[in-house]
Each structure stands twice: as structure tokens, then as C-alpha cells.
Amino acid sequence: MTLQSNANKNPKSSSRRKFLIRGSIGTIGVLALGTYVFRNPLRRTVLEMAETLVPPYSGSGTEANLWFEITNENSIILHSPKVEMGQGTFTGLAQIVADEMEVNMNQVMVKAAATDTGIVDGMSTGGSLSIAQLFQPLREMAATMRLMIHQEAAGLLGVAVEAVSISNGVFSGGGKNLTYAEVASKIKEWKLPETPELKPISSYKYVGKPVKRIDQLAKIKGEPVFGMDASLPNMLHATVIRPEHVGATLKSVDTTNAISMPGVVKIIEQEGWVGIIANSFPEALAAKRKVKVEWEKSKEWTEEGIRDLLKVGNGNKMITQKEGATIDSDDPNATIYEFTSPIGAHAQMEPNGAVASVKDGKATVILSTQVIGITQKQVAEALGLEPENVNIICTYLGGGFGRRLNTSHAVQAAIMSREVGRPVKYFFTRKEEFQNDTFRPPTHHIMKGRLTENGSLEHLEHHYASGDVAINSVLMPAAMHSVLGTDVGAMRGGNIMYNAIPNYRAVQWHTTLPFATSWWRSLGLLANTFAIESFIDEMSIKAERNPVEFRLEMLSNDEKGERIKNVIQKAVAMTDFHSDVSNNRAMGLAASIDAGSPCAHVVEVSVTDQKIKVEKVTCVLDCGFAVNPDQVKAQCEGSIIMGISAVLHEKMTLKDGRLYPIIYGAYDMALMKDAPKEIDVHLIQGVDIPLPVGEPPLGPIGAAIGNAVRRITGKRLTDLPLKL
Amino acid sequence: MKISFIINGKNETLEVDGNTPLLWAIRDVLDLKGTKFGCGKAACGACTIHVDGQQVRSCSYPVKYAEGKKITTIEGLSNGSELHAVQQAWEEFVVPQCGYCQPGFIMSTAALLKQIPNPTDEDIDNAIINVCRCGTYYRMRKAIHRAAEIQAEFISSSSVNADK
The missing domain is CATH 3.30.365.10 (Aldehyde oxidase/xanthine dehydrogenase, molybdopterin binding domain)
Structure with a gap:
């Protein structure tokens, strides 16, 4: 038997929902709650959202969007609308189900819903949004499911609802026990309760704890089907x-x-x-x-040809941020730096x-x-x-x-x-993967700044050019482009977070390149933050200021500014951050905010024989409430290592009209020997809801490394991958 | 041609083109899917298995060379229900993310520990050259050191038992 609700238009609703029952093989009951409808926002809202907020979970748009099954063995199967690609989402969802339904972790299974057997996400799994979007709806759904079956159990046990207790998926009352499976199989007519009050987060047994991944044993034994x-x-x-x-x-x-x-x-x-x-x-x-x-x-594309096409001043212009005045182009007191990032391959291991x-x-x-x-x-x-x-x-x-x-x-x-x-x-063969990827687009950045006489930034401008990220993607219908006017993917991290500067702006130049470019973990954030935070560091040196104080005074006193200050100060305190160089070793600091999650890294870098090595990374992330702190840390570690790979190693180039390299090794990526032996992650809960985690730590890594190299060598590296 | 070998303790005889990479014989003929295809050019290590105790990148190893040899894949690494020391350490440190490259890394590590029971960081850097895109290297290094400890404890307790 299967239960399915009709759509519910109110994303925060805990009102009564209507359920349908339908047959299903091998299972007893499935329940789903209302759809969390994505409301097409206006341009401004979308632009703000790209910067700060978690958009509501979109579901399929027409149908109920979350499914449970109760098996005869009294385990609960959640058919997840989000997929598991390593980010640990299934484990986080299982923790929520276990806590709200009063079952053990080992009684919960999570499967990716198929279009025939569950409700899939109408959009995608991405944007680091899975847990952030599903946290509230899944808690509500699981709690409603538990209460509904609890009430039925009371009827079957012949006692008052209050006299029935539940533990490990078993209802007890009047000296008798019934499992979820037993109750569900006996129900003739489902009576849907109001969604109950949710348990306080502090009372959860699993949520908020470093529970081990539910898929890890299978993965260690080579069992999962990819x-x-x-x-x-x-x-x-x-x-x-x-x-x-x-x-x-x-x-x-x-x-x-x-x-x-x-x-x-x-x-x-x-x-x-x-x-x-x-x-x-x-x-x-x-x-x-x-x-x-x-x-x-039609044309033999070259590296230079792409660089000519993709530069600030070329393509479709959009001012994505504007405050105060602009810097005159002939201002003798302006400091100007250019930065670039290369074409990046996904190089995911499974073709x-x-x-x-x-x-x-x-x-x-x-x-x-x-x-x-x-x-x-x-x-x-x-x-x-x-x-x-x-x-x-x-x-x-x-x-x-x-x-x-x-x-x-x-x-x-x-x-x-x-x-x-x-x-x-x-x-795909691996060669086809490398030559027919939907690459991370190359970027070009011009940073402009001007200092006051007492060494504060009074002007800051980020002009950046990128190929497609969101534009021409299946996730963004062409009609959205005229509404948005900009590539919201390329824009990630492109705006200035230092809102206390009197004059700042960000200007995007968009060009569609002759090969496919698209989403690559953290989108524009990696390159944009590299440019902005390298430049900020350079300006602090020019001003002969401490890079920490220099940054802190440019951050506003609102909630967002305070949360960014907080991660910077914590990272500085954890590392005794200083600008000294000893034995060709120094620290570098950088920070960013992505999708509402501020992150600061302090890296310790050594330079030996012109080779840059990251020895240690201290990462402070304000991710809001961490459903699984261990897996949030795993995402930080992974982002840091993938980021090191991108900023010190990786680069696709055009040769004879083709993209190269076409194999691992030649496509130089960080390996075991390149990964830092120490990664110290500290999580801050600046807000009480889960925020995106899987991408924000990629932001500051490039600039943090470049800033350390600047201390050691005196050279400001402006092109990724960083090479001396 | 007919090729016979022992895989995970079991005798198998296959009728295949001798130049077929061993990987495809294992995956598509014997249906053991824990050994992964990553690149087909021995460049990523996702297909790492043991042939006569040595680590081999099976995507670039013609099946004919496996004639009469003993092969171990991830499915045969553990001793029944008891996980191999490397797998135990992997579980302890919650290493896997997407999990695709992990069997290859686990097999490479198991081979390393056979050769160097207590590897230094430098040994690990030199020997473990597989690719992991999720970036689990940091936890892997800790797990490799831990696996060496588990293996040493196991060997010392076995030798104590043997002395009795």
C-alpha cells in the first residue's frame, strides 16, 4: 500500500494534508507530504538568492515530493528526491528520519527515487542544497508519519494515545507491542493528523551528531552499484x-x-x-x-583565440553590484591588477x-x-x-x-x-570525458582599488569575464536569461562582500565559448574569490596594514558582515596568524561567503625549489546547524583538496583545435603527495538552520595560497594554476 | 582462447580474446563490479587488483597473462565477514565519499602494507598514486597509518597465539 499526498502550496505549512492510497509491491505503506513549490521570483530576488539564500526545495512541481516505505522487516525506506554523489546527503536524511520516527539508524535505508517509484527533484541535486532544502520538510513529514501511525497503534492496542510509547520503531501500550510494519498493515483508513510540533533539535539522538555514513561499509567492500x-x-x-x-x-x-x-x-x-x-x-x-x-x-580554435574572446570589455555586460562612485579610468592613485583562471575539467572518477x-x-x-x-x-x-x-x-x-x-x-x-x-x-572513454566535458569556464578579472591617505580602501571594483555557467544550461531556460540579465552561476562570489567600503562595484562580462562550459563545483566562486581576495591582500600590503584588521574594518556591522568577521577572527585565533616568513614557509589568509555560508582559510605554505606546497589548512566555516558535523568536515576537506588541485595543478589547453590533456596524470591533479597532512576544520553555527556546505570552502583556497606565496617570494601570482 | 585462474579463492575458466584487458573479464564476464573502470590507461588506479599478491592496474593487463595466477579483487579482500585491516581503518576514519575510487585505493594500500608493513608518509606518497576526485586523501593517509597498526596488532596477537 502506498500513500501519497496532493500538492501543498505553502512551504512553511504544517496544516492538514490530503493523502491518497495506492498499491505497491512488497511494501506496506508509503507516505509523502506536500510539495514545496518554487515560486518564480523577480530578478532582484533571484540575484539576492544567488548570493545569500537557500531557495526552497522545488520538488516535482505537481506531485507530492517525499516518500517513505515501511517494509515487513520494520525498516523505513526513504526514496530521496536528491541523489548521493559522495556529499553524504543520504546519511543526513537518514539521521532526520531516525530521530523523528523514533527508529534506530540501522532501521533506515535511503535510496535515490526513480521516476517510476518515487518523486524526484524536478530540478537537480546540486548547489550544496540537499540538506539545506530538505531539513524542514523531512522533519515535518517524518513527524506526521510517526504521529499518524502512533494514533493508529493506540486504537489497535486499545489504549489512549498518551499511553502508547515508541522506541526503536516499536509502539508499546497496555502490555503489548506493535511494530511500524504491523500497525501500517492493519490500517484500513488513514486518519491524517495535524503536523505535530517538531522535536527540539537538542533532543535529537542522531541529528547534529557525527554519525558514520550509512553507505560507507558497502563502499569499503566495493558493493554499491554505480x-x-x-x-x-x-x-x-x-x-x-x-x-x-x-x-x-x-x-x-x-x-x-x-x-x-x-x-x-x-x-x-x-x-x-x-x-x-x-x-x-x-x-x-x-x-x-x-x-x-x-x-x-569551421575554425581551428587556439588558446589565444579563446583569451581574445574571453576578456573584460567583451561580450554581454551586466553590473551585478553598485554602491557609490566608480574609479576614474585615468585616476593616478588607482591600483589595478589582472587575474585569470584556466579551463577546468570535472575529471570525476566514474565516466x-x-x-x-x-x-x-x-x-x-x-x-x-x-x-x-x-x-x-x-x-x-x-x-x-x-x-x-x-x-x-x-x-x-x-x-x-x-x-x-x-x-x-x-x-x-x-x-x-x-x-x-x-x-x-x-x-565515455576517458579521452572523451576530457575532450567533451562541460568545462569550468576560463575567467578574466580586472581588480581596481584606491586607498585613502590613512590606508583604508575607499574604492573597490571587480570586473570579471566568464563563459557560460548557468546560461545555456538545462537548469536555466533561455527565457530566464533576459529576466536575470546575467549568468547567476558565473556571478557566484563575484560581488564584493566588503560592504563598509564607500564605493564598490562588480561588473560581469559574459561570453559563450565555442566549447561547452557549465557548472563545476562552486561555479564562479573559486576564480572570483581568488581575484578579489588576492587583490585585497595586495592592497593591505600596499597600505602597510595588517591583512586581518584591513579586512575586518571593511565588513559591515549587519548579520552577514558579523558572520564573516567571526570566521576570519576564529581562523586567525586558531592559527596565531602572522605575516612572518621562516624557512621559506608562511601563512596566507582569505575569506568568502557563498550561498549564505561564510568561510575563512588560513593556509601554511612552503616553497622549495620553486615548488609550492600546502602544508596545513585551517578552515572555519559557518554552515549554520550541522546535521552531521563529521560529514560537513569531510566536505570541507574534500573542497580544500579539490581546490588545491584546481589552483596549483589543473589546466586544460587548446592545441591544434583540440582540448588537452586527455588522460589523468597529463591532466595534473593533486594526489596523495600534494594533499596537506594537516587540515583543521572548525564549524560555527551562526544561524540555527543548515546552510550549504559542499562548495563554500572552495572559495578562499586560491587566494589564501597565493597570499602566502606573496609573503615568501614577494611575487603576486595572478594566474591559475599558480606557478613560480 | 581459454584462460584459467583462481580469483578470490575460486577456480574460473573463461573463453575470451586473450588480449582483452583483465578488468573487462572480471567485470563483464565474471560480474564482479567492485573493480572500477576509470581511464583504461593505467593512469588512475580505480581498477587496481592483486595478481599473485602484486598490485596490478587491471585495465591495462591482458587477460592471457593471468593464466594460472591467483587474483584478488575487493570482493575477496576480507576474510569472510572479517574486514581486512585496511577496510577496518577505512571504516574507522569514515574515508569514502562518492566511493568510486575507493576499492582501487584499498587494494593499493593492502599491497603496500604487504611490502612495507609500517609505511612512512614518504612511502605513502610514493606508493599511493591513485586518483580520488572527492579529495579523501587527508583521511586516507590517517587510515593507512591506522591500518598498519591494526595489521601489526593482528600479527603480534597471532604470533602470541602461535607460541602457546
């Missing part, structure tokens, strides 16, 4: 020919020598791509090498791919994706099917980092399956 591990009976294996050259399109294809290769079942030519379907993956790959392809190349089965007007696609609902629509549209005939099943993700916000390759897998009438598994 997209790459999915299979269906009678499945074939496929590979797809994609362009190596930027902007190349398919001109002609000759499959004569490929079709007779061992194991080949079929080769299909489609608009813009070729699919080779064989009995095994090595056979498909071998046949692919025999396909002759001619490409139409993209999908297992698809299309038969009798129905499609099933199994894959790792951050956009289940959108992928369903894409596959339905491409195949001419109704969305309800397309089931998207999401596995564990072998890394997301924004790469899987574009999983349109599900369509290719589905078309290949349709063409051979059998299930088909297809995935």
Missing part, C-alpha cells in the same frame, strides 16, 4: 564517436571496415554522432577505430554513461545523474514517448561536481537500444 556497474539481461555494449576538435561537426562516415569487426552488432549514424554496438565493450572500441570519419571544422532499454513504447534508463527529472524529459522528447513511459533510475554517482547536471547522453543510449531492440550499455 551507473558504470548497472546491467540488464541480454545487454549489448556500445561506444559513440564524438568530435575531438572544438566546434567540429560530422561531415561523412564510412563504416565499411568497422561493420565486419568481431562482435559488432550494428553501427548507427545519427545527427552529429555515430554509435557502434557490439557484444562487448572491447569489441565496440576496436570497431570504433575502424570507422572513418570526416569532420567539418558518464547509461544503460538503456527501449521496447514496446517504454524506456528504462539507468545512470548516474544529478538531473533525473530533466533526463526523463529529454529521453521522452527524443524518442517521442510520454514522460510517464520513460523510467529514469539513478544509481550512486561516482562523483558529480556539476558534471552530471548535463546527462543528455542518456538519449544516445536510448536511441541505440531502440535501434537494436536490446538493452545497451554505453559510456
Whole structure:
């Protein structure tokens, strides 16, 4: 039996909800609460939201959005609308369910909802929003579920509701016990209570505690199924020919020598791509090498060509922040610095791919994706099917980092399956991953500042150019662009947080590049904060001021300013921060605020033989209420190491019109030897709700390292990756 | 061609092209999916397994060379229900995030500890060169040192028992 509610339009409502009951195999009861409707805000609100707030969980828009199942073994399965890509969301959700439903952690399971078996997020899993968005709705839902079954249990036990106690998923009263499963199976008519008052956070047993990840034992044993591990009976294996050259399109294809290769079942030519379907993956790959392809190349793109295209002053201009006056372009007292960041690859460990089965007007696609609902629509549209005939099943993700916000390759897998009438598994080779990524766009920044006579900043300007992040993404319909006027993804971290400066502004220049650029963990934050916080540090040196005091006096006295000051002061106190250099070793400080979570890092860096090494990172993050402090720390550690990799190592370059490198190693990434041996994370709860965690710590890392290198070498490094 | 080997203690004979990478024989023929495909060029270590006790990147190891050898994958690392020392340490430090690269790292670490039972940080830097995109290296290093301790405790308690 399955219960499902109708939509409830009020995001904060705890009012009575209407439930539907429907059959479901192998389970007893499922309950869902109302949809938290995303209200299309006006431009200003959206821009503010991009900077500070957590948008409400959007759900599917039309249906109930959270599901429980109670199994006969008295365990609770939550069909999560958000997916697990390493961020620990499933564990946080399980903690909430366990506490509000009075069951043990080991009685809770969390699965990614499939479009057929649960309600998926209509937008995405991303933006570090999963726990922040679901915390309140899930508490309400679980509490309502518990009360509803509690009341039924009282009836079945023949005692008053007050006389029934609940522990470990068992209701006790009148000397008898009933499990959740037993109560649920006996209910004829569900009586829905008002949503009860939620437990105070202080009374939770699991929420707020460093509970171990619910998926870790399976992951340690190599058991979880990722997209790459999915299979269906009678499945074939496929590979797809994609362009190596930027902007190349398919001109002609000759499959004569490929079709007779061992194991080949079929080769299909489609608009813009070729699919080779064989009995095994090595056979498909071998046949692919025999396909002759001619490409139409409009232009041989070069590194310089991209840099000419992508620079401040070029493209679509939008002032995203403006206070006071601007700096005159010929002001002799102005200090001006330029910064750049390169094209970045996602390089997530699990390649993209999908297992698809299309038969009798129905499609099933199994894959790792951050956009289940959108992928369903894409596959339905491409195949001419109704969305309800397309089931998207999401596995564990072998890394997301924004790469899987574009999983349109599900369509290719589905078309290949349709063409051979059998299930088909297809995935990218690593070379294809590197050359056909939806890259982190390169950026160009011009920072301008002017000091007063007593060494305070009176003008600060950030002019920045970026390729697409949000624009041209499936998450942002084209119509939104004219409403927003700017790329809200590229804008992350682009505005000035030092609101006590009398004159400041931020100006975005947007250009769509000839290769796909899109979301990469923390979006514009990494490069924008690198530019702003490097420049701030340089100005403090120019003013001969202490970099901490210099920053603190530019922060406003409102709540946001105080929370930023707080993380800076804490990081300074924890490290006895100073500007001295000894043995080619020094500290660097930087701070940022992203999606409402301020973060400060103090890094200790050494320089040996012109090589920069991060020895220690002290991170202070104000993430609000931490549902799982250990996993929040894990996200900080991961962000810091991914950030070190991006700012000291990684870079894609254009050569002969192609993007290189095409393999790990050549694409230089931080390895064990490059990761700091000490990472000290301190969490501050500046507000009493959970805030985004997975991306904010990426902000300050680049500038903090650059600022330390400046102390040691006297050189201000302005281009990522930082090299001496 | 026919290839026979022992994998996780079990005799297997496969009928495959001898040049097929061992990874695909393990994953797609034997259906052991814990060993991962990351790059296909022995550059990331996600496919690391043990062949006759040595760590091998199975994506670039032709299956024909496995003839008559003993293979261990992540599925065969633990001793029944008792986790291997490396897995125990991984659990203690809550290492995995997305988890995709973890079997490769765990297999590499297990091989390292066989060779160097108590590795220094430098040994770890030199030997553990797999790629983890979630950035779990910081916890991994702690877990590797802890695994060495667990292994040493196990060896000393076994030798005490053996003396009795």
C-alpha cells in the first residue's frame, strides 16, 4: 500500500494534508507530504538568492515530493528526491528520519527515487542544497508519519494515545507491542493528523551528531552499484564517436571496415554522432577505430583565440553590484591588477554513461545523474514517448561536481537500444570525458582599488569575464536569461562582500565559448574569490596594514558582515596568524561567503625549489546547524583538496583545435603527495538552520595560497594554476 | 582462447580474446563490479587488483597473462565477514565519499602494507598514486597509518597465539 499526498502550496505549512492510497509491491505503506513549490521570483530576488539564500526545495512541481516505505522487516525506506554523489546527503536524511520516527539508524535505508517509484527533484541535486532544502520538510513529514501511525497503534492496542510509547520503531501500550510494519498493515483508513510540533533539535539522538555514513561499509567492500556497474539481461555494449576538435561537426562516415569487426552488432549514424554496438565493450572500441570519419571544422580554435574572446570589455555586460562612485579610468592613485583562471575539467572518477532499454513504447534508463527529472524529459522528447513511459533510475554517482547536471547522453543510449531492440550499455572513454566535458569556464578579472591617505580602501571594483555557467544550461531556460540579465552561476562570489567600503562595484562580462562550459563545483566562486581576495591582500600590503584588521574594518556591522568577521577572527585565533616568513614557509589568509555560508582559510605554505606546497589548512566555516558535523568536515576537506588541485595543478589547453590533456596524470591533479597532512576544520553555527556546505570552502583556497606565496617570494601570482 | 585462474579463492575458466584487458573479464564476464573502470590507461588506479599478491592496474593487463595466477579483487579482500585491516581503518576514519575510487585505493594500500608493513608518509606518497576526485586523501593517509597498526596488532596477537 502506498500513500501519497496532493500538492501543498505553502512551504512553511504544517496544516492538514490530503493523502491518497495506492498499491505497491512488497511494501506496506508509503507516505509523502506536500510539495514545496518554487515560486518564480523577480530578478532582484533571484540575484539576492544567488548570493545569500537557500531557495526552497522545488520538488516535482505537481506531485507530492517525499516518500517513505515501511517494509515487513520494520525498516523505513526513504526514496530521496536528491541523489548521493559522495556529499553524504543520504546519511543526513537518514539521521532526520531516525530521530523523528523514533527508529534506530540501522532501521533506515535511503535510496535515490526513480521516476517510476518515487518523486524526484524536478530540478537537480546540486548547489550544496540537499540538506539545506530538505531539513524542514523531512522533519515535518517524518513527524506526521510517526504521529499518524502512533494514533493508529493506540486504537489497535486499545489504549489512549498518551499511553502508547515508541522506541526503536516499536509502539508499546497496555502490555503489548506493535511494530511500524504491523500497525501500517492493519490500517484500513488513514486518519491524517495535524503536523505535530517538531522535536527540539537538542533532543535529537542522531541529528547534529557525527554519525558514520550509512553507505560507507558497502563502499569499503566495493558493493554499491554505480551507473558504470548497472546491467540488464541480454545487454549489448556500445561506444559513440564524438568530435575531438572544438566546434567540429560530422561531415561523412564510412563504416565499411568497422561493420565486419568481431562482435559488432550494428553501427548507427545519427545527427552529429555515430554509435557502434557490439557484444562487448572491447569489441565496440576496436570497431570504433575502424570507422572513418570526416569532420567539418569551421575554425581551428587556439588558446589565444579563446583569451581574445574571453576578456573584460567583451561580450554581454551586466553590473551585478553598485554602491557609490566608480574609479576614474585615468585616476593616478588607482591600483589595478589582472587575474585569470584556466579551463577546468570535472575529471570525476566514474565516466558518464547509461544503460538503456527501449521496447514496446517504454524506456528504462539507468545512470548516474544529478538531473533525473530533466533526463526523463529529454529521453521522452527524443524518442517521442510520454514522460510517464520513460523510467529514469539513478544509481550512486561516482562523483558529480556539476558534471552530471548535463546527462543528455542518456538519449544516445536510448536511441541505440531502440535501434537494436536490446538493452545497451554505453559510456565515455576517458579521452572523451576530457575532450567533451562541460568545462569550468576560463575567467578574466580586472581588480581596481584606491586607498585613502590613512590606508583604508575607499574604492573597490571587480570586473570579471566568464563563459557560460548557468546560461545555456538545462537548469536555466533561455527565457530566464533576459529576466536575470546575467549568468547567476558565473556571478557566484563575484560581488564584493566588503560592504563598509564607500564605493564598490562588480561588473560581469559574459561570453559563450565555442566549447561547452557549465557548472563545476562552486561555479564562479573559486576564480572570483581568488581575484578579489588576492587583490585585497595586495592592497593591505600596499597600505602597510595588517591583512586581518584591513579586512575586518571593511565588513559591515549587519548579520552577514558579523558572520564573516567571526570566521576570519576564529581562523586567525586558531592559527596565531602572522605575516612572518621562516624557512621559506608562511601563512596566507582569505575569506568568502557563498550561498549564505561564510568561510575563512588560513593556509601554511612552503616553497622549495620553486615548488609550492600546502602544508596545513585551517578552515572555519559557518554552515549554520550541522546535521552531521563529521560529514560537513569531510566536505570541507574534500573542497580544500579539490581546490588545491584546481589552483596549483589543473589546466586544460587548446592545441591544434583540440582540448588537452586527455588522460589523468597529463591532466595534473593533486594526489596523495600534494594533499596537506594537516587540515583543521572548525564549524560555527551562526544561524540555527543548515546552510550549504559542499562548495563554500572552495572559495578562499586560491587566494589564501597565493597570499602566502606573496609573503615568501614577494611575487603576486595572478594566474591559475599558480606557478613560480 | 581459454584462460584459467583462481580469483578470490575460486577456480574460473573463461573463453575470451586473450588480449582483452583483465578488468573487462572480471567485470563483464565474471560480474564482479567492485573493480572500477576509470581511464583504461593505467593512469588512475580505480581498477587496481592483486595478481599473485602484486598490485596490478587491471585495465591495462591482458587477460592471457593471468593464466594460472591467483587474483584478488575487493570482493575477496576480507576474510569472510572479517574486514581486512585496511577496510577496518577505512571504516574507522569514515574515508569514502562518492566511493568510486575507493576499492582501487584499498587494494593499493593492502599491497603496500604487504611490502612495507609500517609505511612512512614518504612511502605513502610514493606508493599511493591513485586518483580520488572527492579529495579523501587527508583521511586516507590517517587510515593507512591506522591500518598498519591494526595489521601489526593482528600479527603480534597471532604470533602470541602461535607460541602457546
